[in-house]
Amino acid sequence: MQVDTVQQEPGAAPAGASRRDELHRPWRRRFPLLPALVFTVLLTQIPFLMNIWYSLTDWTIVPPAPRTFIGLDNYGDLPDDQFFRDAAWVTVVMTVTAVIASLVLGTLLALLLDRKFFGQGVARTLLITPFLIMPVVAGLVWKNQMFSGLYGVVNWVTARLGMDSIEFVSRYPLASIVVVLVWQWTPFMMLIMLAGLQSQPAEVLEAAKVDGASAVGTFRQLTLPHLRPYMELGTLLGTIYLIQVFDHVAVMTGGGPDSTNIPYFVYQRSIGGGWEFGKASAYSIVVVVASIVVATVALRVLSRLLQGEEIA
Amino acid sequence: MAGSAGARLGVGERRSVNAVMGVVAWLIAVLFFFPVFWMILSSFKEEQDANTSPKLFFSPTLDRYSDVTESTTGLLSFREAFFNSFWVVMVSTVVVLLLAIPAAYALAIRPVPKWRDVLFFFISTKFLPVVASILPLWILARDFDLLNTRLVLMILYTGMNLPLAVWMLRSFFREIPRELIEAAEIDGAGLRGQLASVILPIAVPGIAATALLCVIFAWNEYFYAVQLNPADGSTIPIWVTTNISTRGDFLAKLSAASVLASVPVVLAGWLAQKRMIRGLAMGAIK
Numbered sequence: 001m002q003v004d005t006v007q008q009e010p011g012a013a014p015a016g017a018s019r020r021d022e023l024h025r026p027w028r029r030r031f032p033l034l035p036a037l038v039f040t041v042l043l044t045q046i047p048f049l050m051n052i053w054y055s056l057t058d059w060t061i062v063p064p065a066p067r068t069f070i071g072l073d074n075y076g077d078l079p080d081d082q083f084f085r086d087a088a089w090v091t092v093v094m095t096v097t098a099v100i101a102s103l104v105l106g107t108l109l110a111l112l113l114d115r116k117f118f119g120q121g122v123a124r125t126l127l128i129t130p131f132l133i134m135p136v137v138a139g140l141v142w143k144n145q146m147f148s149g150l151y152g153v154v155n156w157v158t159a160r161l162g163m164d165s166i167e168f169v170s171r172y173p174l175a176s177i178v179v180v181l182v183w184q185w186t187p188f189m190m191l192i193m194l195a196g197l198q199s200q201p202a203e204v205l206e207a208a209k210v211d212g213a214s215a216v217g218t219f220r221q222l223t224l225p226h227l228r229p230y231m232e233l234g235t236l237l238g239t240i241y242l243i244q245v246f247d248h249v250a251v252m253t254g255g256g257p258d259s260t261n262i263p264y265f266v267y268q269r270s271i272g273g274g275w276e277f278g279k280a281s282a283y284s285i286v287v288v289v290a291s292i293v294v295a296t297v298a299l300r301v302l303s304r305l306l307q308g309e310e311i312a
Numbered sequence: 313m314a315g316s317a318g319a320r321l322g323v324g325e326r327r328s329v330n331a332v333m334g335v336v337a338w339l340i341a342v343l344f345f346f347p348v349f350w351m352i353l354s355s356f357k358e359e360q361d362a363n364t365s366p367k368l369f370f371s372p373t374l375d376r377y378s379d380v381t382e383s384t385t386g387l388l389s390f391r392e393a394f395f396n397s398f399w400v401v402m403v404s405t406v407v408v409l410l411l412a413i414p415a416a417y418a419l420a421i422r423p424v425p426k427w428r429d430v431l432f433f434f435i436s437t438k439f440l441p442v443v444a445s446i447l448p449l450w451i452l453a454r455d456f457d458l459l460n461t462r463l464v465l466m467i468l469y470t471g472m473n474l475p476l477a478v479w480m481l482r483s484f485f486r487e488i489p490r491e492l493i494e495a496a497e498i499d500g501a502g503l504r505g506q507l508a509s510v511i512l513p514i515a516v517p518g519i520a521a522t523a524l525l526c527v528i529f530a531w532n533e534y535f536y537a538v539q540l541n542p543a544d545g546s547t548i549p550i551w552v553t554t555n556i557s558t559r560g561d562f563l564a565k566l567s568a569a570s571v572l573a574s575v576p577v578v579l580a581g582w583l584a585q586k587r588m589i590r591g592l593a594m595g596a597i598k
């Protein structure tokens with residue numbers, strides 16, 4: 001990589017060239033960053049700009065019609081679109097409930113696992129497995145073998161308890177999907193929280209114990225503040241991935257008023273059969289802008305993840 | 313230990329609290345694993361045993377595995393899908409690391425001006441809904457003659473995992489004591505020398521954790537694959553869904569396919585779990 005050769009010999013410059021050196025220093029620093037940055041800019045910003053352009057056009061492929069520039073009309077239609085509002089609401093509910101539930105469950109499980117007991121390693125291994133399962137597979141297994149009204153294990157259990165058989169996925173589509181998402185993401189949150197617990201300095205905990213602090217007090221005053229950035233990290237990563245959920249919706253319900261989230265909605269309106277590319281692009285632009293606003297507030301104002309001392 | 317039951321309990325009591333907590337943890341672990349267990353069980357069933365009210369006892373068979381791995385001309389075979397997935401995942405993960413390691417260096421060790429904005433930019437690219445970029449990507453892929461190739465997935469998976477890798481590696485690199493890097497610098501080591509002699513050896517657990525996450529997300533990716541590469545050059549997630557039939561029972565067959573699809577990543581995750589926790593603990597947040 002040419003990046004390396006540029007950086008290779010910082011000591012090679014003669015001593016008198018220090019002024020020139022200073023001048024070039026910012027660029028020297030930037031060099032290692034450039035390949036990744038250029039790659040990301042090309043791969044994400046070109047499609048994004050194309051998308052903005054599409055969103056300003058009336059462009060329907062089926063039936064084929066010439067693409068015409070219509071300015072902001074697609075955006076104007078947006079607030080009146082009941083389906084878009086439904087999808088936005090589903091996205092918010094799906095993301096928020098799945099993130100919070102998996103974070104809480106993951107934290108509790110991490111606390112349970114962060115102590116010695118028989119077969120601790122095996123229990124942890126079993127617990128992380130759902131995160132490793134392919135989303136398509138997870139959706140299919142839950143739909144066909146857990147939630148199915150005919151052959152489902154969940155219904156078998158509820159039948160023993162004297163309840164009627166329910167086709168969960170069609171009766172409660174959103175809740176069913178959220179259950180699968182929580183099943184998959186709880187282990188991820190648990191891993192992050194375990195990392196947090198294990199990075200807690202042992203001396204501090206020992207000192208608290210020597211000083212006669214109660215378990216609850218230690219947990220509230222030492223462990224929780226220590227875990228906070230880990231919770232923020234879990235929330236950030238969980239939100240980024242869960243806001244994008246597509247596979248589970250596709251294989252479990254294939255959309256529907258109660259389970260179509262924005263990604264699936266955009267898909268339905270464009271390549272999934274709607275073929276209204278102009279409108280679909282406008283919707284996706286709105287979602288991007290909204291997520292970036294939320295992320296900016298969350299990351300830059302509320303969280304300390306992006307803070308820390310500036311190293312000159 | 314963080315959650316130990318506190319100083320006020322006697323040793324015996326603390327031990328019994330731990331035992332109770334252990335039992336609770338085990339119960340939840342079994343509950344979480346159950347769907348996977350059930351999937352494995354179904355994969356050894358005859359279709360009529362899988363498509364009936366839940367059955368724990370049956371005469372096991374390997375026939376579903378031979379059914380799904382048998383190749384039919386014109387259809388995506390398991391072998392093909394597996395090798396496609398393997399290459400796409402490997403190449404994209406290696407490229408991600410090659411790009412992310414120097415970038416993380418420039419964000420953590422010798423931070424560029426405005427490194428915070430750069431980092432935020434990387435993360436913000438993850439907010440473009442994948443479905444929203446698919447149309448321009450499809451058009452670009454068509455124009456560059458990349459539809460139905462492994463290359464298009466390699467490029468997209470690299471882009472998909474790069475922000476996460478940059479983010480994580482940057483945190484790991486910040487954990488490295490600055491004196492060590494300065495010492496290497498005084499010895500005249502350039503970027504490559506510093507990476508090889510100081511940074512990489514210390515950051516290995518973090519890099520491994522990052523690589524593993526990239527592998528998991530790339531191996532499991534479905535949407536790009538189904539939209540841009542649905543034909544016979546495609547990957548394992550697509551192959552799994554080809555085992556859903558509209559006629560006749562398919563649950564046992566689908567389970568066998570699902571097990572085969574999951575094994576590589578699940579095994580990798582099991583083997584690397586401790587390293588992954590250590591990697592995350594190393595400072596995924598600092």
